[in-house]
Amino acid sequence: MATDSWAQAVDEQEAAAESIGNLQIKEKPEENGTTANAPDSSSAVAKSQGAGEKKETDEDDKDDKAAQSLLNKLIRSNLVNNPNQVEVLQKDPNSPLYSVKSFEELRLKPQLLQGVYGMGFNRPSKIQETALPMMLAEPPQNLIAQSQSGTGKTAAFVLAMLSHVDPNYNYPQCLCVSPTYELALQTGKVIEQMGKHYPEVKLVYAIRGNKLQRGIKLQEQIVIGTPGTMLDWCTKLKFIDPKKIKVFVLDEADVMIATQGHQDQSIRIQRMLPKSCQMLLFSATFEETVWNFAQRIVPDPNIIKLKREEETLDNIKQYFVMCYSKEEKFQALCNIYGAITIAQAMIFCHTRKTAGWLAGELSREGHQVALLSGEMQVEQRAAVIERFRDGKEKVLVTTNVCARGIDVEQVSVVINFDLPVDKDGNPDKETYLHRIGRTGRFGKRGLAINMVDGQMSMNILKRIQEHFNKNIEQLDTDDLDEIEKIAS
Numbered sequence: 001m002a003t004d005s006w007a008q009a010v011d012e013q014e015a016a017a018e019s020i021g022n023l024q025i026k027e028k029p030e031e032n033g034t035t036a037n038a039p040d041s042s043s044a045v046a047k048s049q050g051a052g053e054k055k056e057t058d059e060d061d062k063d064d065k066a067a068q069s070l071l072n073k074l075i076r077s078n079l080v081n082n083p084n085q086v087e088v089l090q091k092d093p094n095s096p097l098y099s100v101k102s103f104e105e106l107r108l109k110p111q112l113l114q115g116v117y118g119m120g121f122n123r124p125s126k127i128q129e130t131a132l133p134m135m136l137a138e139p140p141q142n143l144i145a146q147s148q149s150g151t152g153k154t155a156a157f158v159l160a161m162l163s164h165v166d167p168n169y170n171y172p173q174c175l176c177v178s179p180t181y182e183l184a185l186q187t188g189k190v191i192e193q194m195g196k197h198y199p200e201v202k203l204v205y206a207i208r209g210n211k212l213q214r215g216i217k218l219q220e221q222i223v224i225g226t227p228g229t230m231l232d233w234c235t236k237l238k239f240i241d242p243k244k245i246k247v248f249v250l251d252e253a254d255v256m257i258a259t260q261g262h263q264d265q266s267i268r269i270q271r272m273l274p275k276s277c278q279m280l281l282f283s284a285t286f287e288e289t290v291w292n293f294a295q296r297i298v299p300d301p302n303i304i305k306l307k308r309e310e311e312t313l314d315n316i317k318q319y320f321v322m323c324y325s326k327e328e329k330f331q332a333l334c335n336i337y338g339a340i341t342i343a344q345a346m347i348f349c350h351t352r353k354t355a356g357w358l359a360g361e362l363s364r365e366g367h368q369v370a371l372l373s374g375e376m377q378v379e380q381r382a383a384v385i386e387r388f389r390d391g392k393e394k395v396l397v398t399t400n401v402c403a404r405g406i407d408v409e410q411v412s413v414v415i416n417f418d419l420p421v422d423k424d425g426n427p428d429k430e431t432y433l434h435r436i437g438r439t440g441r442f443g444k445r446g447l448a449i450n451m452v453d454g455q456m457s458m459n460i461l462k463r464i465q466e467h468f469n470k471n472i473e474q475l476d477t478d479d480l481d482e483i484e485k486i487a488s
């Protein structure tokens with residue numbers, strides 16, 4: 001498919017594509033330590049956007065934030081190392097700002113300290129250094145915290161919730177709302193792990209499918225769930241007495257506001273809570289809409305921000321190859337593979353169809369190829385990325401939507417089989433930078449090869465080049481000596 005016709009191809013694909021709204025997680029939370037009243041997984045599996053809510057657009061055109069966020073959680077095993085400094089805006093600028101370098105300084109309950117160390121945490125992460133003293137202060141302080149995924153936000157608010165509950169009282173004291181069932185489950189798992197040595201504290205999931213008998217009052221101290229069910233449990237069903245809530249956490253605020261209705265439901269829950277209740281809101285990004293929402297949820301907040309480390313194109317050698325069809329592009333790719341040793345490469349295509357075709361052709365050529373495609377469920381996608389990250393496959397072919405926001409650290413070669421363009425056919429510079437660029441963390445050199453297949457894509461390439469003011473050299477893939485040079 002020529003790049004020029006991509007928009008049409010996407011349209012066709014969208015018309016035919018199935019929604020990926022049925023992302024499912026099968027596992028049931030473990031029941032050791034902090035006890036979880038999890039619903040039967042077969043009945044409780046809800047749609048990622050909430051059962052019954054129709055997704056507005058199809059996968060190839062939609063930035064499915066909830067799925068991305070979940071994927072990142074599933075494949076991440078470590079803290080993201082961010083060299084930036086946290087910015088702190090205190091409610092009361094005159095009060096001293098505490099920051100801790102160890103968990104001991106927080107004077108946690110011994111059971112919780114044991115839980116924290118049991119999870120392998122040696123010291124607080126950058127965001128935790130400042131957020132934890134604020135959250136654990138007396139009287140408790142409200143907090144809005146923004147930092148990219150993987151910087152330790154979940155662990156921080158879980159520790160705050162576990163510290164504030166009183167296990168002697170058998171009623172809900174902490175509410176935590178998450179945008180989807182799957183994200184709620186992930187947080188629930190962290191609560192269970194961290195509360196492993198604190199079995200008196202119990203947890204229940206307020207999610208569609210967890211049907212409780214009418215008239216009951218919850219005994220669990222922590223309720224985690226999606227906003228709609230949580231609201232019903234506080235209002236119509238009265239399983240929770242909102243007046244007794246001490247801590248209210250709103251997680252993944254940026255994902256939350258992407259779903260119509262979640263904002264209103266969250267605000268309605270918040271309005272029922274007592275003035276003394278501690279309000280905590282977390283977000284990976286902080287655009288205007290998130291900020292407006294955050295201010296409605298959290299009165300008199302302290303604010304902590306940790307800026308994302310910017311990617312750059314320094315240290316990246318960029319080339320383009322002139323072709324006239326996808327077959328020629330494939331041939332050029334084979335020539336490159338024939339001439340240089342590529343440990344691992346990521347190849348980006350516009351559509352699932354091209355990605356599927358290319359993966360098939362490459363594997364016929366004997367390459368170990370992994371394909372990341374939109375129709376896969378989120379867990380399958382996580383498994384593919386994990387295998388690739390572990391080096392089990394050497395080539396990962398994907399569409400941009402699938403791979404957006406995912407860092408596969410060791411990849412030194414990125415191939416744009418199709419150049420990234422936005423819906424209007426303009427160069428998508430941000431995506432280009434994200435695909436090719438590197439942060440200080442992976443400061444090693446990289447190689448980027450762009451496949452151009454006509455005048456239109458040549459124009460796009462020129463605009464990308466001008467924007468970044470970095471030269472993209474032409475590569476003649478029929479000349480083996482020339483290809484060899486790029487690897488040196």
Ligand SMILES: Nc1ncnc2c1ncn2[C@@H]1O[C@H](COP(=O)(O)OP(=O)(O)OP(=O)(O)O)[C@@H](O)[C@H]1O
Nearest residue numbers: 077078079121123124125149150151152153154155
């Ligand atoms: N202090 C710490 N020391 C070591 N590892 C930590 C620490 N805090 C959190 N982690 C680990 O780092 C990873 C990211 O943490 P966490 O999930 O809390 O981040 P997050 O900012 O909430 O990101 P996301 O929203 O994507 O989950 C997890 O694997 C977590 O177990």
